[in-house]
Amino acid sequence: MPDVVASMKRFEPELILTGALLLVVVADATGARWRDVASRILTIGGLALALVRSVELRGGSAQVFGGMAVIDPLASFFEALLIGASLLVVLAFTFRNSRELHGLGQGEFYSLMLAVTLSNILLATANDLAMLYLALEMVSITSYVMVAYMKGDRMSNEASLKYILFGAVSTGAMLYGLSFLYGLTGTTSLPAIREFLAAGVTDSNRFAIYAIALLVFAGFGFKTATVPFHFWCPDVYQGAPTPVTAFLSVAPKAAGFAIMMRFFYTGLAVPRTGPWDLAGTIDWVRVLMVVSVLTMTVGNVAALTQTNMKRLLAYSSIAHAGYIMMGVVALSQNGARALMIYLLAYLFMNLGAFLVVTLVHLHDGTFDLRDYPGLYRRSPLLTVAMAIFLLSLMGIPPLVGFMGKLYVFAAIIERGPAYFWFAAVGAVNAAIAAYYYARVLKTMVIDTAPVEKPPFRLAFPDAAWVWILLLGNVLPLVWWARIDGWARTSLSLYAGP
Amino acid sequence: MSAEAAVFYLFAAITVFSGGVVVLARSLIYSAFALLFTFFGVAGLYVLLGADFLAATQLLIYVGGILVLLLFGVMLTHKLYDLDLRSEVTQFLPGIIVAAGLFAILSAIGLRTRWAVGPGRPPSVTTAEIGRLFMSQYLLPFEAASILLLVALMGAAMIVRRRRDA
Amino acid sequence: MMVGLSHYLVVSSALFSLGILGILTRRNAVNVLMGVELVLNSANLNLVAFSRFGSGNLQGQLFAVFVIVIAAAEVAVALAIVLTLYRLRRTPNLDETDILRG
Numbered sequence: 106m107p108d109v110v111a112s113m114k115r116f117e118p119e120l121i122l123t124g125a126l127l128l129v130v131v132a133d134a135t136g137a138r139w140r141d142v143a144s145r146i147l148t149i150g151g152l153a154l155a156l157v158r159s160v161e162l163r164g165g166s167a168q169v170f171g172g173m174a175v176i177d178p179l180a181s182f183f184e185a186l187l188i189g190a191s192l193l194v195v196l197a198f199t200f201r202n203s204r205e206l207h208g209l210g211q212g213e214f215y216s217l218m219l220a221v222t223l224s225n226i227l228l229a230t231a232n233d234l235a236m237l238y239l240a241l242e243m244v245s246i247t248s249y250v251m252v253a254y255m256k257g258d259r260m261s262n263e264a265s266l267k268y269i270l271f272g273a274v275s276t277g278a279m280l281y282g283l284s285f286l287y288g289l290t291g292t293t294s295l296p297a298i299r300e301f302l303a304a305g306v307t308d309s310n311r312f313a314i315y316a317i318a319l320l321v322f323a324g325f326g327f328k329t330a331t332v333p334f335h336f337w338c339p340d341v342y343q344g345a346p347t348p349v350t351a352f353l354s355v356a357p358k359a360a361g362f363a364i365m366m367r368f369f370y371t372g373l374a375v376p377r378t379g380p381w382d383l384a385g386t387i388d389w390v391r392v393l394m395v396v397s398v399l400t401m402t403v404g405n406v407a408a409l410t411q412t413n414m415k416r417l418l419a420y421s422s423i424a425h426a427g428y429i430m431m432g433v434v435a436l437s438q439n440g441a442r443a444l445m446i447y448l449l450a451y452l453f454m455n456l457g458a459f460l461v462v463t464l465v466h467l468h469d470g471t472f473d474l475r476d477y478p479g480l481y482r483r484s485p486l487l488t489v490a491m492a493i494f495l496l497s498l499m500g501i502p503p504l505v506g507f508m509g510k511l512y513v514f515a516a517i518i519e520r521g522p523a524y525f526w527f528a529a530v531g532a533v534n535a536a537i538a539a540y541y542y543a544r545v546l547k548t549m550v551i552d553t554a555p556v557e558k559p560p561f562r563l564a565f566p567d568a569a570w571v572w573i574l575l576l577g578n579v580l581p582l583v584w585w586a587r588i589d590g591w592a593r594t595s596l597s598l599y600a601g602p
Numbered sequence: 603m604s605a606e607a608a609v610f611y612l613f614a615a616i617t618v619f620s621g622g623v624v625v626l627a628r629s630l631i632y633s634a635f636a637l638l639f640t641f642f643g644v645a646g647l648y649v650l651l652g653a654d655f656l657a658a659t660q661l662l663i664y665v666g667g668i669l670v671l672l673l674f675g676v677m678l679t680h681k682l683y684d685l686d687l688r689s690e691v692t693q694f695l696p697g698i699i700v701a702a703g704l705f706a707i708l709s710a711i712g713l714r715t716r717w718a719v720g721p722g723r724p725p726s727v728t729t730a731e732i733g734r735l736f737m738s739q740y741l742l743p744f745e746a747a748s749i750l751l752l753v754a755l756m757g758a759a760m761i762v763r764r765r766r767d768a
Numbered sequence: 769m770m771v772g773l774s775h776y777l778v779v780s781s782a783l784f785s786l787g788i789l790g791i792l793t794r795r796n797a798v799n800v801l802m803g804v805e806l807v808l809n810s811a812n813l814n815l816v817a818f819s820r821f822g823s824g825n826l827q828g829q830l831f832a833v834f835v836i837v838i839a840a841a842e843v844a845v846a847l848a849i850v851l852t853l854y855r856l857r858r859t860p861n862l863d864e865t866d867i868l869r870g
Contacts, residue, residue: 109741112742123749126749126753130752130756169742170741170742171738171739171740171741171742172739173739173740173741173742173743174742210760213756213757213760216753216756217753217757220749220753223749224746224750227746233743234831235740235743235827235830235831235834236742236743236746238831238834238835238838239743239746239747239750239834239838240746242750242838242841242842243746243749243750243753246750246753246754246757246838246841246842246845247753247754247757249757249845249846249849250753250754250757250758250760250761250845253757253761253845253848253849253852256760256761256762256852257856259856259857262849262852262853262856263853265849266797266849266850266853269842269845269846269849270791270797270800270801270804270846273801273804273842273846274791274804274807277787277804277807277808277811278807280807280808280811280835281784281807281810281811281814283811283831284811284812284814284815284818284828284831285711285814287814287815287818287823287827287828287831288715288717288718288814288817288818288822289715289717289718290718291718291720291818291822291823291824291825292823292825292827293827293828293831294827301718307716309714309715309716310715310716312710312711312714312715313711313715316707316708316711604770606771607770607771610771610775614775614779617779617783618779618782618783618786621782621783621786621787621806622786624786624790624802624803624806625786625787625789625790625793625794625802625803625806630796630798630799633799633802634802637802637805637806640783640806640809641809644783644809644812644813647776647779647813647816648813648816650771651776651816651817651819651820652820653816653819653820653829653832655829655833656816656829656832656833659833659836660836663836663837663840664805664809664836664839667840668805668839668840668843671843671844671847672798672801672802672805672843672847674847675798675801675847675850675851676798678851678854679798679850679851679854693792693793694793696792697789697792697793698789698793700788700789700792701785701786701788701789701792702785704781704784704785704788705781705782705784705785708777708781708784708785709777709778709781709782712774712777712778712780712781713774713777713778717773717818717821717822718818718822718823719822720822720823720824720825721824722820722821722822722824723819723820723823723824723825723826725820728826728829731826732826732829732830732833735826735830736830740830743834747834747837747838750837750838750841751837751840751841754841754842754844754845755841755844757845757848758844758845758847758848759848761845761848761849761852762848762851762852
């Protein structure tokens, strides 16, 4: 009992989110006229409060709730990132500025947002196989529902069907792998698993470990949309309502990388020598490198021919997951830090791009790039903002996207000459990506529309959020030392009792 | 052959054979009922493994809940008077090669690997212990699962509900 | 011969393979779901068998209980989506879902 009470104190953000979730459900159930406004206020308030408490409570390293979850600086970092992402999405994308969501129920949407945020946090802090699987499925199931939100729309329905079937298979395979891991080590607790594996892996167990890694990676690959588990991504991103797509592209992906890091570094690392030496049964590095290269390349090459903005950004997302994996490949303190910084940068770049796409859809009703010419004349703010977001995605200094890529490349290169070819592939990919980002930019700025369309008037809140995300891409450079410091101090993973 | 072995082979046969019917049968209804037998077979195996609470849960939830839901799904997605309920199979050959390969590999791993050796757990009543664990060590997943169920059911109901006037 | 861990593992790998076969070859979405259930059951069988013969703790069984709960939630949402698919298109077949292509 005392353990539970002590754990709850550290779990305040999650409890706040749960409370907000229940309040929103109740508010929505009343059927009163004010329930939509109330839901929105409760959600924003809940997320903001959780974020504040999460930042205040950070520090310290301990297992909570009987070893099911772990609160350490890394967990606090990801908590802040994940709650922040949800907060940004809820604030910037509203039912008013997203044409796809017009007329749909608001209460359910907000309760889903709160639930998925809670699930993301549980995933990032999971310390036990059962908790890991439960949290993973919680994130997935709430995402399936959110993708299916436009229930009258064929594309949304088809997208959610593909998503759920693909997801169920991937996580089912992962579960089989986790069951093998339990059988091999006799425990479902990650620190205990690590202890067991570090004692040495015999030849007879080697194949089991290979199979486990493969199966488990099916689940992680699905969540982070890396090759070859990325097939659901373009269809789902295209079919889902754009705010949901924007959210999916940043938050569950970040949570997926967090748990991937934790699983490999806590579960499979050799104790007492730090988290960066993995139980040397497989050449993890080579495998992860191949995955990273394939992911980047597939994403970038496929994006070259896209004309649907949502699909284009989907493939761009896949490619970025490849870059983020470079941080995983580096298998070092710097690599993990690069991963965290990249995710932070990616949040602002991607949300910005999706916000612009949503606003264009609001005014013009189209997601097709071929309808984008002449945008510069009609809304200079939107075009300039999109330019900043695209340049950031490309990795052009001094934008935040450049910092992300810089860290990742630095982490790889400092590992030695054996990694140089890998960095080179990354650089080539960035160049390929620049082509399609530039193509969007060119269409918006230089191309002229065949038919003159009236200029946009952006509503004040929309313009405000465009500005905020824009500054989010530009300003971090000013406070870079603090951000870097924050990432550094967050880098201690709970290493066991 | 001991009684235990006989019962094991019986349930194993029920499970695997029904599983085959689920996957290969022409008619969806046959698949659904075969699934019923698969779940029963697995529950029987659970009992043999000493997981009494789990076996009961399997029957209650899988058979009583999930299977019924699947049957509803089958019924609601076909016109009732058109008893066609045929379910087609595509790309059978690659599928069966993959499946056979998987079976071979996974069985080999299962047989060859030195799994964790421990005291084992002779069959005993597990319910009380499981209940205790839910309230102590597994409290967090227990509560999280309840949130999951709330949200999943709300979501499923929302998806299926006819569009209401906003 | 004493029934041991290996027997159960073979049964579960058979179930897993059958489930994958169903997922790969079936056109009807509900049938694919049945395949997924087979896969989940096979993993559960593993967990319980390992609990019985290996570690001696109940962690495997507890894990299996949660898997059952998750499966229930998943099936509920999946069927809701399939039902909507049928309402919009009059077919539960997967081959005919091809609007999203590009």
